[in-house]
Every structure is written in C-alpha cells, then in structure tokens.
Amino acid sequence: MNWISNYVRPRFRALVAKSEVPDNLWEKCDSCGQMIFHRELAQNLRVCPHCSHHMRIPVNQRLELLFDEGQYQTIELPEAAQDPLRFRDRRRYTERLREARAKTEAQDAIVVAHGTIGGGKAVVAAFNFAFMGGSMGVAVGEGLLAAAKLACLQEAPLIAIPASGGARMQEGILSLMQMPRTTIAVEMVKDAGLPYIVLLSDPTTGGVSASFAMLGDIAVSEPGAVIGFAGARVIEETIREKLPEGFQRAEYLLEHGMIDMVVDRRELRETLGRTIKLLCRPEPEGEIVPLPGTDLDVPEKTRVTEASRPDGQDRPAE
Structure with missing residues (x-):
C-alpha cells in the first residue's frame, strides 16, 4: 500500500496534472x-x-535606463521622524510605512543616485511611486536637500524625477513645509551655477508640482504624463466648465509653454546627456573678438589704434 501511495500515485498525478502558468x-x-x-x-x-x-516604471529600472551602462551609486539619506503626528485613520501610519518598506525594499519615496549620463557627471533624485504613491513627506524633503548638497559637492547638475500624488496626508502641515524646503534645495544648486533639470513623469501632481517640479532650468516630460496641481474632475466641478481635450497632459503643457520638451523614454539618456553637455560646457578659451560693425565692448588689447590704421577706423586685431 505504501509503494502505491508513495510512488505510483504521484507518478500518475504528474502525468495528468496541468502545469501552473504564472499570471x-x-x-x-x-x-x-x-x-x-x-x-x-x-x-x-x-x-x-x-x-x-x-x-509607469520602477525606480531602479528608471535609474538603470538613465545612467551610462546602467551603473550608478545610491547614497544613504538622513533619517527623519517616523510618525511625528502619531497619525491614524483606518490603520496606523507606522503600519503603512512598514508595509510600504517591505513591498518596495526602500526606506521612503525618494532615491538619490549619482553617476554619469552621456559621459558627464550627474546627481539624480528619483521618486518611487510604488512607495505610498510617491507622496512627499519629511523624508523626501531631506532627500532633496541631500541631493542638492551632493550636486554642489560634485559640481554636477541635479536631475529631479518626480512621480507623486502630492504631499503626504499622514504628516499634515509638516509635509506642506517640504514645499519651501525643496525650493531652497533648488536655489542652492542654482546659486552654485549648476544646472537643475526636471524630468516629469506620470503622475506629477499636488504639492510636488507646486514646488520644485516646476522650477527646472530645463523641463522635460515623458509622453502622456499627467502634470498638474488639482485633479481634472475637481477643476471641472469648481469652474463648472468642460476642460479642453488632453488637459494636464504633457503634450498640452508643451503646446502652452509650460515645459520645454516631450521626449520618448527610449531617447531620454541621449537627450539628457546632450543637455548636460550644453549646459555644462566650459567657456571658450581666449578672447572674444566681435564681427566688424558690432558694438560689443572689446578689451583694448584686442583693438588696433586709429593711428595704426590708414582709414582711421578701429577694427579687431587679427
């Protein structure tokens, strides 16, 4: 009996059982x-x-897509208060954090990485939408500040990639305070004379779009990304009018001058690399000599004096 149940029956089951197909x-x-x-x-x-x-694409694949050879290094972000308001709705905020961290294997909704893009140094602060909808809390504000300091230290451009539903409800007014904090981080980069580029992805809404996401020197977006502050349905109910076709989409914002480029994801690395080279190109060596007939102020040593010319007119030294 043992031989039949332990050997024969499993063999028959293996022959007739249907193989499970992953869903x-x-x-x-x-x-x-x-x-x-x-x-x-x-x-x-x-x-x-x-x-x-x-x-939508996971944040680790996003970083591999942008950095040269898919190689980059992440930094450890400063620790932030876990539950400053001791918030609870249907569940405790700490429970939601534990669940999000177990699901995404990340500490919070932002990842800061550095490497090269198109051969040039770059620091990238990318949002993880899978972590509580990419919502912006105190930890995200700390992450943006850390990314700005790293960019200034490395003298590299800062690229922000928001993918967020806005401020984190569970942190209340503290989450709204991250709007001016992230703005300060952006100004820190700009004051250092470094480019600040924003790659808008789907979705970029709420307090994120009302702060650092719209302050880029160059604003790039993926096709079809939803970009705005309030939702389209909320706006329609408020103004009691029908919104235009494609409202709050990347192509609509490009047409109305809100962003600079809409770039296919498969061309992002090349486009960002070219942009970084243009913005970080060093000043040309030597002295600038204007074309004849221009009124540019040229240093005296580049000019020929009137006494040295038979026609009595100044001209740039050859």
Missing part, C-alpha cells in the same frame, strides 16, 4: 487595451509597442 506573463496596456508579453514589454522599456503609451 504575470502578460500585461494589459492602460491606453489601447492590448495584451503585451512581459519580455517584449521589458525590452521596450515598458512602452506599449501598439500605441506608444508610457507605462
């Missing part, structure tokens, strides 16, 4: 509804091959 091999596009094989989607950087809809 995550296919993913449905939120825009066109097409089912996409997971390997094809990963090779296409989570851009739908049918309609080019840009799906």
Whole structure:
C-alpha cells in the first residue's frame, strides 16, 4: 500500500496534472487595451509597442535606463521622524510605512543616485511611486536637500524625477513645509551655477508640482504624463466648465509653454546627456573678438589704434 501511495500515485498525478502558468506573463496596456508579453514589454522599456503609451516604471529600472551602462551609486539619506503626528485613520501610519518598506525594499519615496549620463557627471533624485504613491513627506524633503548638497559637492547638475500624488496626508502641515524646503534645495544648486533639470513623469501632481517640479532650468516630460496641481474632475466641478481635450497632459503643457520638451523614454539618456553637455560646457578659451560693425565692448588689447590704421577706423586685431 505504501509503494502505491508513495510512488505510483504521484507518478500518475504528474502525468495528468496541468502545469501552473504564472499570471504575470502578460500585461494589459492602460491606453489601447492590448495584451503585451512581459519580455517584449521589458525590452521596450515598458512602452506599449501598439500605441506608444508610457507605462509607469520602477525606480531602479528608471535609474538603470538613465545612467551610462546602467551603473550608478545610491547614497544613504538622513533619517527623519517616523510618525511625528502619531497619525491614524483606518490603520496606523507606522503600519503603512512598514508595509510600504517591505513591498518596495526602500526606506521612503525618494532615491538619490549619482553617476554619469552621456559621459558627464550627474546627481539624480528619483521618486518611487510604488512607495505610498510617491507622496512627499519629511523624508523626501531631506532627500532633496541631500541631493542638492551632493550636486554642489560634485559640481554636477541635479536631475529631479518626480512621480507623486502630492504631499503626504499622514504628516499634515509638516509635509506642506517640504514645499519651501525643496525650493531652497533648488536655489542652492542654482546659486552654485549648476544646472537643475526636471524630468516629469506620470503622475506629477499636488504639492510636488507646486514646488520644485516646476522650477527646472530645463523641463522635460515623458509622453502622456499627467502634470498638474488639482485633479481634472475637481477643476471641472469648481469652474463648472468642460476642460479642453488632453488637459494636464504633457503634450498640452508643451503646446502652452509650460515645459520645454516631450521626449520618448527610449531617447531620454541621449537627450539628457546632450543637455548636460550644453549646459555644462566650459567657456571658450581666449578672447572674444566681435564681427566688424558690432558694438560689443572689446578689451583694448584686442583693438588696433586709429593711428595704426590708414582709414582711421578701429577694427579687431587679427
């Protein structure tokens, strides 16, 4: 009996049992509804091959996409108060934090990394939307300040990549205080004469869009990203009017001069690398000599005196 139950029966079950197929091999596009094989989607950087809809991408893949050879180093961020208001709704705030950290294996909703993009040094502060919707609390404010200090120390441009629903409700007024704090971090970078670039991803809303996300020297966005302060439904109910087609989308903001570029995700590294080279290009060596007929103020040593010219007119030294 033992021989039959221990050997024969398992053999029969193995022959007739259906093999279990993982349920995550296919993913449905939120825009066109097409089912996409997971390997094809990963090779296409989570851009739908049918309609080019840009799906949300994990923060670690985002960093690998941007940095040269996918190589970068992260820094340890300053510790912030865990539950300063002892907030509780249906669950304690500390429980939500533990769950988010276990799910994402991250301390909070921001990651600061540094490396090279297009051969040039860069510091990137990227939001993790999977961590409580990328909401901005005290820890995120500390992260932006740490990223700004690192950029100034390395004399590298700072690239912020917001992906957030806004301020973190569980931290109340303390989360709103991060709006001026992150603005100070941006000004710190600009005062050092370094470029500040913002890569807007889906979504960028609330207090994040009302602070550091709209202060970039160059504002770049992925196609179709939702960018705004309040939700479209809230605005419609407030003004009691129908909003235009594509309102708060990246293409609409580009058309109305709110951002500078809308760039496909597969071209982001090249575009950011070229932008960094243009903004960080050193001043040309030597003295600038104006073209004939211009009124530029040129140092005296670059001019030829009137006495040395037969026509009595100044001209730049050759």
